[in-house]
Amino acid sequence: MRYSQLFTKTKPREPKDELTSNAKLLTRAGFVNKLMAGVYSYLPLGLRVINKIETIVREEMNAIGGQEVFLPALHPSENWKQTKGWDNIDILFKLKSRTNREYALGQSHEEVITPLFKEYATSYKDLPVAIYQIQQKFRDELRAKSGLLRGREFRMKDMYSWHLDQADFNRFYQVAKLAYLKIYQRAGLQAKVTEASGGSFSEKISYEFMVLTPAGEDDILYCDQCDYCINTEIAKDLKEESECPRCQKAKLQKARASEVGNVFDLGQKYTHDFDLKLADKNGLLVYPIMGCYGIGISRLMGVIAEALHDDKGLVWPETIAPFQVHLVGLNLDNSDVKKQAEAIYQKLTQEHIEVLFDDRLEATPGAKFADADLIGLPYRLLVSAKTGDKVEYKKRQLKDVKITSLENFLKECCQ
Ligand code: ATP
Ligand code: MG
Numbered sequence: 001m002r003y004s005q006l007f008t009k010t011k012p013r014e015p016k017d018e019l020t021s022n023a024k025l026l027t028r029a030g031f032v033n034k035l036m037a038g039v040y041s042y043l044p045l046g047l048r049v050i051n052k053i054e055t056i057v058r059e060e061m062n063a064i065g066g067q068e069v070f071l072p073a074l075h076p077s078e079n080w081k082q083t084k085g086w087d088n089i090d091i092l093f094k095l096k097s098r099t100n101r102e103y104a105l106g107q108s109h110e111e112v113i114t115p116l117f118k119e120y121a122t123s124y125k126d127l128p129v130a131i132y133q134i135q136q137k138f139r140d141e142l143r144a145k146s147g148l149l150r151g152r153e154f155r156m157k158d159m160y161s162w163h164l165d166q167a168d169f170n171r172f173y174q175v176a177k178l179a180y181l182k183i184y185q186r187a188g189l190q191a192k193v194t195e196a197s198g199g200s201f202s203e204k205i206s207y208e209f210m211v212l213t214p215a216g217e218d219d220i221l222y223c224d225q226c227d228y229c230i231n232t233e234i235a236k237d238l239k240e241e242s243e244c245p246r247c248q249k250a251k252l253q254k255a256r257a258s259e260v261g262n263v264f265d266l267g268q269k270y271t272h273d274f275d276l277k278l279a280d281k282n283g284l285l286v287y288p289i290m291g292c293y294g295i296g297i298s299r300l301m302g303v304i305a306e307a308l309h310d311d312k313g314l315v316w317p318e319t320i321a322p323f324q325v326h327l328v329g330l331n332l333d334n335s336d337v338k339k340q341a342e343a344i345y346q347k348l349t350q351e352h353i354e355v356l357f358d359d360r361l362e363a364t365p366g367a368k369f370a371d372a373d374l375i376g377l378p379y380r381l382l383v384s385a386k387t388g389d390k391v392e393y394k395k396r397q398l399k400d401v402k403i404t405s406l407e408n409f410l411k412e413c414c415q
Contacts, residue, residue, distance in 0.1 A: 001044075001323065001355070001356050001357065002357050002359050003356055003357060003358040003359060003360060003371075004359050004360050006030075006044060006045075006356075007044070008030035008033075008043045008044060008045065009030060010028060010029055010030055010371050010374055010375070011027065011028045011030070012028075013028075014027075014028060015027045015028070015034070017034075018034075018147060019145055019146070019147075020145075020146050020147045020149065020215045020302075020306070021215065021305065021306055021309060022146075022147040022148055022149065022215065022301075022302040022303070022305035022306045023146070023147025023148065023302075024147075025305055025309055025313060025314050025374070026046065026147070026148065026301075026302070026305055026314075028313075028374060029045065029313060029314060029374045029375050029376070030043055030045055030046075030375075031043055031045045031046030031049065031314075031322075032046045032148065037144045037145070037152070038141060038144025038150065038151045038152030038153070038154075039151065039152055039153045040147075040148065040151065040298075044322075045322045045375065046301070046322075048322035048323070049301050049316070049320055049321070049322050050155065050297060050298065050301060052319065052320040052321075052322075053187060053297055053300055053301060053320055054134050054157070054297060056183055056186045056187060056319065056320070057134065057157045057183055057295055057297065058134070060179045060180075060182050060183050060186075061130075061132050061157070061159060061179065063179065064130065064172075064175050064176060064179045065130055066130045066131065066132045066159055067129070067130065067131050067132070068131075068132055068133060068134075069113075069131055069132070069133050070133050070135065071106070071109050071112050071113065071116070071133050071135065072106070072112065073105055073106045073135065073136055073137075073138065074095075074103055074105065074106075075103060075104045075105070075106055075111060075112055076101075076102075076103060076104075077094070077101075077102035077103060077104060079104075079111040079112060079115065080092065080104045080111050082111070082273055082274065083110070083111055083269075083270065083273045083274075085104075085111060086104070089107065090140070091107055091139040091140045091141060092104050092105075092107055092139075092140065093105040093107070093138045093139070093140050105138035106135070106137060106138060107137055107138055107139045108137065108158060108292070108294075109133070109135075109158055109160070110160065110266070110270050110290075110292060111270075113131060113160045114160075114270045114271065114273070114274045114276060114290070115274050115276075117129070117131065117160075117162065117276070118274055118275075118276040121162075121276070121278055122278070122279075123278050123279045124164050124278055124279060124280045124281060124286075126278065127162055127163055127164045127168070127278065127288060128161060128162065128163045128164070128168055128169075128172060129161065129162055130159055130160070130161040130172070130176075131159065131160055131161075132157060132158060132159035132160070132293075133157070133158060134155065134156070134157045134297060135155070135156065135158070136153055136154070136155055136156075137153070137154055137155070137156045137158075138152065138153050139151075139152060139154075140152065146215060146217065146302070147215075147302050148298045148299055148301055148302030148305070149215060149216070149217070149258055149299050149302045149303065149306075150217065150299075151298060151299075154296065154297075154298045154299065155296075155297040155298040156294055156295065156296055156297060156298075157294065157295040157297055158292065158293070158294050158295075159176070159292065159293040159294075160290065160291070160292050160293075161176075161290065161291045161292075161293070162271070162276075162288040162289070162290050163288055163289045163290075163291070164278075164280060164286065164288060164289075165286075165289065166289055168289075169265065169289040169291055172291065173263060173265065173291060176263055176291070176293050177193060177207060177263060180209055180261055180263070180293070180295070181193070181209075183261075183295065184209060184211070184260065184261075184300075186319055187300060187304060187317065187319060187320055188304060188308065188316075188317025188319060188320065189211050189260070189300075189303065189304060189307060190211065190212075191209040191210060191211050191260060191261075192209070192210045192211075192212070192220070192222055192227070192229040192257070193207050193208075193209060193210075193227065193229060194207065194208040194209070194210045194220055194222075194229045194230060194231050194257075194259075195207060195208075195229070195230050195231070195234075196208045196230075196231040196233070196234055196262070197231075197233070197234045204264070204265040204266075204267060205265070206262055206263060206264045206265065207262060207263050208231060208259045208261070208262045209259065209260050209261040209262065210229065210231075210257035210258065210259055210260070211257060211258055211260050211303050211307060212255050212256070212257050212307075213256065213257065213258050213303060213306045213307055214256050214306075215256075215258065215302075215303075215306045216256045216257040216258030216259070216303075217256075217258065217259075218231060218232075218233075218256070218257050218258065218259055219231070219232040219233075219254060219255070219256060219257070220232060220254070220255055220256075220257045221235055221238055221239070221240065221242070221252040221253070221254055222252065222253055222255065223244035223246065223247060223249075223250050223252055223253075224250060224253060225244065225247050225249045225250040226244060226246050226247035226249070226250075227246075228244050228245065228246035228247065228252075232254070238252060239252075239254075240252060240253065240254040258299065258302075258303050258306070259296070259299075260295065260296055260299060260300050260303055261293075261294055261295040261296065261300075262293075262294055263291065263292070263293045263294075264291060264292045264293075265289070265291055266289075266290040266291060266292055267289060267290070268287040268288070268289060268290070269290070270290050271287040271288050271289075271290055272287055276288065301320075304316070304317070304320065309376070310397075312370070312373035312374065313373045313374035313375065313376050314374065314375065314376030315376050315396050315397050316376050316377060316378060316396075317378075318378045321354075321376070321377050321378050322354075322356075322375075322377070323354040323355055323356040323377050324353055324354045324355070324377065324378055324379060324413075324414050325348060325353055325354070325355045325356070325377060325378075325379045325380075325381050325414065326355075326356050326358065326372040326375065326377040326379065326380045326381065327341070327344060327345055327348070327355050327356065327357045327358065327381045327383070328358045328368050328369070328372055328380060328381065328382045328383070329341035329357065329358060329359055329383050329384070330365050330368070330382065330383070330384035330385070331384050331385040332359065332360075332361055333361060334385055337383065337384060337385050340383055340389070341357075341359070341383040344381070344383055344391065344406055345357045345359075347406065351410065351414075353410075353414050356375070356377060358371065358372070365384075373396070376396055377396065378395065378396055378413075379393055379394070379395060379396070379409075379413050379414070380393065380394045380395075380396065381393045381409065382394075382401075387403065389405075390403050390404060390405055390406075391403070391404065391405070391406050391409055393409050393413070395413075
């Protein structure tokens, strides 16, 4: 991609109405654009990041047997009345048609997926099953001041599974938890598995996946000697400095964190609500155990921006950077330099390396370097009158630059 053709431009100043680093940086760098509080457009750079996150999520969900679907966002009110969500869920957006029919915008999809699965399931032989989608969700959140961390319209991966009995659910719960940890690791984040209450399914334990960041909206207590971690909302008997109840080797520490995903044991709530019952091996009808598994795709992008940036801009991990290489051409009014920069751009493209080529004639070197730092691609590759038949490269998070041949750069990086 040529920077001169990218319709978005970096902004020299921070947006006035944003409080968090993710919103400030992603807006300035041209990844997102705010339509209104909690609602963002994803621009070419931002959408590439979202797509990369989604590819990782898809690969890991497919690897544990998830089957991908795409469900509607506009739901008939009847489905939400059947689970009592219509009256009990305060964040549910409700609409009325001109013929006075009532609808909800999907804030989650248990109400759609459960009757859908019921239509196809005939016996225990159809279990276990896991179905997922990646889609926009709508929630009437009271506060939407954290940029991508809390949207009123946001992107989520949601998976639902059904199991004949609790033992099979518990088995899959572990499999899903491990897949989640792999996803965060591949996206360059360290997530802590946090015990929390099951919310409206309160007697059950749920697990939240938390990334430490001051921009988060949750408080957790964690142990740095083992993997114990708990949400303070439910940790009644524990506080900061309490002894770790798991390893008893260290004192718990308190930190702010953002929930980038969670997994719930829904029990039989929805299978009862939609009367989904299947014959077991003995022909007896049972209500399957259901689980749900969410990942905030757009929140994850925001959390990565929060966790991985410096005072100059974003610092994307290679796995989800919109492009791998920021090719900066200087002195492009010199026809030899221009020819060389174009040849390098062609070569990288042929090698299937994703390149953002700053081919602008009018921008100063300082402006080009500042934009490269702000956008935050993993490698900055420089071609100028000074580099001759070599290239100069720099890793985004490091200070030192290296001068080498293009071949060496390709060998050392972008593998
Ligand atoms: P939270 O506690 O942050 O309100 P939640 O417990 O309501 O989230 P779920 O309904 O289980 O979350 O949604 C699954 C995932 O979707 C969450 O773990 C989070 O990563 C993401 N998510 C939830 N609400 C939002 C939102 N308003 N904006 C962006 N992402 C969200
Ligand atoms: Mg939560």
